[in-house]
Amino acid sequence: MAARRVRRALAWALLLALGAAPVALANTTAAALQSAPDFTRPDLAGKPVALRAYRGKLVLLNFWATWCGPCLSEVPRFAAWQRRFGPAGLQILGVSMDDGPAPVRAAYQKFHLNYPVVMGDAALGELFGGVLGLPFSYLIDPRGQIVDRFEGEPDLKRMEMRIQALLPHAPGP
């Protein structure tokens, strides 16, 4: 328990040292989007997935595509985080910007993804202020507020640190 507290305190200390306040957003587009817009889309099995269903969890909403090299370097790590931090309240939700689901299904199998992936399109991208390049992820807190975004070359270290700092429950050992 004490070790957990120390880890959490260290994560916060590092976060503050980097000057990344929890509500700091990268640009004006994101700043205008404090509350995550809700949407419902079918997952790869056709089951409807609503963003609002994950209220109470920390959501990493990841826009990606199978044609995006940097995206493919991220998704195995996301699957690992889902396993590790899922019990502490993390929910990763993938939005594929591929033209169709066939390559996405193949990637889902290949990378052993363990979180829902829905198909996105231009309208969904616009709903989130414009997804005009990948990879692109939003971190949404348990109240549905966007608290961070990650764009371009993945900085998985920073992303993991933010997730750990914002988890609703303490992660397991």
Add this chain to the structure above:
Amino acid sequence: MNFRAIPFILACALCLLESSAPIAAQAAPASSIPSAALISPAVLASRLRSAAASKPLILQVGFRVLFDEAHIPGAEFAGPTSKDSGLALLRERVAQLPLATPIVIYCGCCPWSHCPNIAAAFQALQALGFTHVQVLHIRDNFGANWVQAGFPVTKTAAATSSHGS
């Protein structure tokens, strides 16, 4: 030698190739494009603003979903050139054009060094003999380096018509 084993060996080899093939296309890297062929977003935007400057044909050679969300006004979709179907679309679009036509191609789907489309499009136009091809150098992505820089954009009309519920 047991020739009856050959089909089995070939089938195994094909399976291995298939399973090891990356899902993202392995295209020529954007770094293979000569720097003399690159044009920056600021320079292109200025050229488009200028009443005196001649306007190039602008082709977005990336992915349809990103084009629908936002593209440079006047740009046409001609991709994705990491796929044969996209290359065919690009070749079809330029088939009737004089080889000296000024053309600017761009993608912006991903960070420059990871773009699967742009070098393929440049090489295709070079191979066809086009002599005035420029490539918009988008370092991070179209959103970050064009839209957020305040340069003009338009979108495909249908892009907003199908929001999720």
